[in-house]
Amino acid sequence: MSAVIAEWPQNQTKHRTFPKPVLSASGRAHLCLASRSRVLRSRLGEDVCAVLRLSGPLKEQYAQEHGLDLQRLLDASAYKEAYRSDMIRWGEEKRQVDPGFFCRKVVEGVFQPVWLVSDTRRVSDIQWFREAYGALTQTVRVVALEQSRQQRGWVFTAGVDDAESECGLDNFGAFDWVVENHGDEQRLEEQLEDLVAFVHSRL
Template identity: 45%
Template sequence: MPKVVLLFTGKRKSGKDYVVSKLKEMLKPEDCSIIRLSAPLKKQYSIEHNLDYDRLLDSSPYKEAHRLQMIQWGERKRESDPGYFCRLATEEEDKPVWLVSDCRRLSDVEYFKSHCSTGPAHPSCVLVRVSASDEVRRSRGWGWVGGVDDGPSECALDEVSCDYHVINNGIDEQLDMKLKELKNFIEYNNNG
């Protein structure tokens, strides 16, 4: 069981993976794992639909061409078992710090809070919102897609209160300051 879990949420092209990677670089490698909930989803989807798994993992047009159908397939899986992808993503993890790079639904948050939180005296499981302006997201390749950008995979956590908010608009000083704050939180809770 991990000591510290950070659940990252945010819109497409807000830079969640970038922020998580930068944070991991600041931590001891033996202490920290990046958990991607989309990895087991994409793996199983690629098997069932005879698709290239590696290409579904990157930020290519190939992934975007399959995104809506993959989201719909994943929703059906979650309806029958809300913790399915969370369990698959973490079943072999044994490091004390988990950075979950892609929480998208309340069921993801509830799963980790119920399985990893040690109570209010030791808030080991926190939610981190990563955001970027639409202009910055467009510069990273984002464009509005109906059924995706207004669907649960993008909007389900919009109104959920987060413990931390990281603005990722390309201003290094602003990002570095927030990453140091997260690093301090992790080190305090991992070593305490």
């Protein structure tokens, strides 16, 4: 574990297990991140790979504080969309007070050695994982042409698609991995195979 930093970030609770590695995945809406995350998990095995969603603890906490149906918020439904803008605002307020609030919650109790964070959206999210797990953190950016996203049902929504929750990593810089999901399944398969091979090399 020589790659692991010696000190934990302030307010960080040490976990029972340590990942190897953390895949911090990001991308705009309608890139099929969730489905690709499930594909990666199935190839690595559920006992090896945990898919972590930062939106999970966010929605859970939001539902508790606002008396809403958590299961319906977790679905890609009109119910979720009705509260989406307010959830974004509320989540930003939480992060301003404590940038690592949702990151700490999402890793609690995880036992698998590979962590795939499927909805990284902000620089502060990546910074938290890098501070906690050092070089074990690998950034994965999924990209697609706007036309491809529109074919999957994406329609621009002001106040949502131009907010930090969607655009926060547009100018992040160099990602460790860039996965193109323009609709070429063979090319996508090749990229996923490379990523799976990399993960296996770290186990």
